[in-house]
Amino acid sequence: MRRKLFTLAAALVLFAASPGLAQIKIGVLSDLSGPTSDVGRPYADGVRHCVEYLNKQGGIAGQRIEMLQVDYAYNVQQAIAAYNRFKGQGIVALQGWGTADTEALVRFVARDEIPTYSASYSAHLADPQVAPFNFFIAADYSTQARAALQYFHDNWTEDRPIRLGLLYPNHPYGLAPIPAIKTFAQELGYELVAEDNVGLGDMDATSQLLRMQRQRPDYVWVGGTISSTAVILKDAQKVGMQAKFITNIWGSDEQLLQLAGSAVNGHYGLQTSVVFGTDVPGMEVIKEMTGGRPQMTHYIRGFASMYVMAESIRIAAEKGPLTGRAIRDASRALRDFDPMGLTPPISFFEDDHRPNMVVYIYQLFEDRMEMLAEQELERRPEWLGH
Amino acid sequence: MRGKCGLFHTSYASETRFFQSGFQKLSLGLFLVLLLCSPFFLSNYQVSMLNMINIAVIGAVALNLLTGCCGQISLGHGAFIGVGAYTTGICTLAGWPFFAALLFGGLVTAVVGMLFGIPSLRLKGIYLAIATLAAQLILSYVFLHWTSVTGGAIGMGLDAPVILGMSLDNDAKMFYLTFGVAAASVLLVANILRTRHGRAFVAIRDFHQSAESVGINLFAYKLQAFAVSSFLAGIAGGLWAHYTMYITPEQFDIMLSIQYLAIIIIGGLGSVLGSIFGAVFVTLLPEFLGVLAQWAGSFFPNISMYFLALREGIFGLILVLFLIFEPEGLAHRWRLIKAYWKLYPFAH
Numbered sequence: 001m002r003r004k005l006f007t008l009a010a011a012l013v014l015f016a017a018s019p020g021l022a023q024i025k026i027g028v029l030s031d032l033s034g035p036t037s038d039v040g041r042p043y044a045d046g047v048r049h050c051v052e053y054l055n056k057q058g059g060i061a062g063q064r065i066e067m068l069q070v071d072y073a074y075n076v077q078q079a080i081a082a083y084n085r086f087k088g089q090g091i092v093a094l095q096g097w098g099t100a101d102t103e104a105l106v107r108f109v110a111r112d113e114i115p116t117y118s119a120s121y122s123a124h125l126a127d128p129q130v131a132p133f134n135f136f137i138a139a140d141y142s143t144q145a146r147a148a149l150q151y152f153h154d155n156w157t158e159d160r161p162i163r164l165g166l167l168y169p170n171h172p173y174g175l176a177p178i179p180a181i182k183t184f185a186q187e188l189g190y191e192l193v194a195e196d197n198v199g200l201g202d203m204d205a206t207s208q209l210l211r212m213q214r215q216r217p218d219y220v221w222v223g224g225t226i227s228s229t230a231v232i233l234k235d236a237q238k239v240g241m242q243a244k245f246i247t248n249i250w251g252s253d254e255q256l257l258q259l260a261g262s263a264v265n266g267h268y269g270l271q272t273s274v275v276f277g278t279d280v281p282g283m284e285v286i287k288e289m290t291g292g293r294p295q296m297t298h299y300i301r302g303f304a305s306m307y308v309m310a311e312s313i314r315i316a317a318e319k320g321p322l323t324g325r326a327i328r329d330a331s332r333a334l335r336d337f338d339p340m341g342l343t344p345p346i347s348f349f350e351d352d353h354r355p356n357m358v359v360y361i362y363q364l365f366e367d368r369m370e371m372l373a374e375q376e377l378e379r380r381p382e383w384l385g386h
Numbered sequence: 387m388r389g390k391c392g393l394f395h396t397s398y399a400s401e402t403r404f405f406q407s408g409f410q411k412l413s414l415g416l417f418l419v420l421l422l423c424s425p426f427f428l429s430n431y432q433v434s435m436l437n438m439i440n441i442a443v444i445g446a447v448a449l450n451l452l453t454g455c456c457g458q459i460s461l462g463h464g465a466f467i468g469v470g471a472y473t474t475g476i477c478t479l480a481g482w483p484f485f486a487a488l489l490f491g492g493l494v495t496a497v498v499g500m501l502f503g504i505p506s507l508r509l510k511g512i513y514l515a516i517a518t519l520a521a522q523l524i525l526s527y528v529f530l531h532w533t534s535v536t537g538g539a540i541g542m543g544l545d546a547p548v549i550l551g552m553s554l555d556n557d558a559k560m561f562y563l564t565f566g567v568a569a570a571s572v573l574l575v576a577n578i579l580r581t582r583h584g585r586a587f588v589a590i591r592d593f594h595q596s597a598e599s600v601g602i603n604l605f606a607y608k609l610q611a612f613a614v615s616s617f618l619a620g621i622a623g624g625l626w627a628h629y630t631m632y633i634t635p636e637q638f639d640i641m642l643s644i645q646y647l648a649i650i651i652i653g654g655l656g657s658v659l660g661s662i663f664g665a666v667f668v669t670l671l672p673e674f675l676g677v678l679a680q681w682a683g684s685f686f687p688n689i690s691m692y693f694l695a696l697r698e699g700i701f702g703l704i705l706v707l708f709l710i711f712e713p714e715g716l717a718h719r720w721r722l723i724k725a726y727w728k729l730y731p732f733a734h
Binding site for chain 1: 429544672679
């Protein structure tokens with residue numbers, strides 16, 4: 001009995017004295033039950049699996065990562081409360097999620113110097129003047145749209161301007177890239193022939209598509225999320241539209257292929273990461289973490305976001321005390337950092353938080369997404385924040 | 387020591403007194419002192435929760451005055467809060483002193499509220515609800531599309547309020563501002579209810595034809611209710627804008643309106659105290675459920691993900707249970723608890 005007690009005590013002492021106990025706390029805001037949970041869940045899984053993977057590798061600079069997760073259900077009040085709780089628990093960095101919470105926290109994280117990596121790719125969040133502690137690992141919404149316009153412009157063979165239509169929800173997320181699209185389309189010589197709204201929850205887009213069809217666009221930008229995009233593609237097939245649709249990042253994923261079925265064939269989807277199964281080193285890790293189960297692109301972006309943040313934390317930890325400012329500076333020092341091939345290389349600068357200017361253009365089919373091109377734009381200063 | 391047993395009023399003035407006994411005054415006084423000292427012993431997170439409760443209290447007493455007391459159901463409250471937030475924000479960005487901007491935000495919201503209150507003369511019940519829903523939709527559209535003023539989809543960044551040269555740049559400092567304004571709002575609404583106007587509101591709620599037959603000008607009083615309610619909603623919005631320091635149209639959507647309706651239903655329609663209880667309950671419940679989820683997660687790590695997602699469902703269930711078993715809200719339960727202790731240990 002005494003021996004058992006002694007062993008137990010010794011184990012406890014060793015456990016308490018173990019250097020492995022030192023932990024780096026990061027907060028993770030997830031939407032697991034709110035209106036964006038269909039894509040929020042895979043993204044959160046990606047973040048979680050990346051933390052588990054890094055911990056398996058020995059953590060960051062010898063310290064384990066402790067992930068404090070809160071499901072804020074896409075509610076700003078709950079996001080602020082969760083953030084304050086995280087702060088009290090001593091987080092050094094935050095993995096955020098949507099536009100509503102990321103923007104509500106912009107000033108908080110700047111004041112408290114807590115670097116935040118989110119999945120809201122609004123262009124203004126890439127401007128350090130507005131959001132000095134905010135980062136994301138994908139080209140912003142405006143850059144994504146510009147890249148698509150550039151790609152279709154470069155591959156246009158007919159001797160007339162491209163006729164462009166715009167379909168987007170009357171919603172902050174849908175509206176965000178519209179001014180950039182209009183300006184750049186004009187610059188490239190596109191002809192904007194039609195513009196209409198399809199709401200995020202709309203179940204029918206026939207009337208909008210019939211109106212648009214009369215203007216005979218060659219390409220139509222679709223700026224919604226999966227459900228509205230599926231509705232648009234199916235209705236377009238129904239009314240026999242010839243135009244090719246360009247679905248943006250939250251409107252084209254594996255769910256869309258299922259929801260839209262054959263209506264998706266031949267249209268285009270924008271991505272800022274590879275899709276599951278692509279032959280890159282990171283995919284081996286993801287397969288190992290998920291037991292080989294196919295994952296959505298949102299999962300891969302979640303994984304990559306955490307991976308890039310971890311790299312910044314690692315650099316900061318190696319340089320000295322781990323503070324929010326040190327992590328921010330380390331992020332800003334990243335140059336062409338490759339997150340195991342999962343996304344294009346990432347660089348942040350002191351005056352420019354755009355991670356890169358690269359967008360993957362995929363062609364969609366009901367059983368697969370095929371990468372067509374890796375479109376890169378120049379890093380124009382006048383585009384920063386817009 | 388003499389205690390009061392039952393209530394015995396010999397004048398209207400004594401009946402409308404806020405405090406029926408010295409004990410009430412003393413306990414409220416102690417509670418207020420405790421609240422005022424709370425930033426010294428509560429954590430930053432807990433103080434931030436108090437700030438959100440204070441702002442919710444202002445919005446809730448405002449809606450309760452309109453819906454609970456005057457019977458004018460409103461589904462546009464979230465948008466009215468947004469009008470206050472944007473107006474105050476625009477004024478402070480233009481260099482106005484904070485309180486002037488806050489008051490102006492309240493006034494502009496009052497005017498907007500009155501404008502959307504005009505149909506209330508002809509409409510009531512669910513028809514008025516739809517008319518106010520239109521207010522919500524129209525105002526949301528304005529927030530999103532009047533880009534030159536509101537910043538549109540990008541939103542608007544603001545600074546922490548500056549009062550007499552002091553920046554309220556942390557939760558503890560902000561607490562005194564939100565608490566002061568919340569206390570003033572509660573006092574204002576409680577006093578309005580004791581006046582001729584407050585009684586007219588209640589008469590309109592109970593039966594508009596009877597109210598009209600005793601000489602109440604329905605249109606004027608309904609508009610007054612919209613004006614006061616919207617004014618306070620604007621104040622709540624102004625505080626919210628400067629508390630979060632970043633406002634976007636998404637923050638003031640229909641969900642916010644529904645949340646405030648839930649607050650006053652849970653708290654108790656037509657009760658000032660109920661508005662406070664409702665605000666506390668609705669603000670703290672998700673936090674409590676979150677803590678519960680974390681606690682459960684420490685025992686069953688794999689279950690926590692599912693439990694987190696269940697949380698919203700549990701929240702909805704609690705709302706439904708409230709409607710079934712406590713339709714008069716927490717204020718009614720509070721009255722029962724007080725009555726129980728007044729007679730304790732003799733139940734009958």
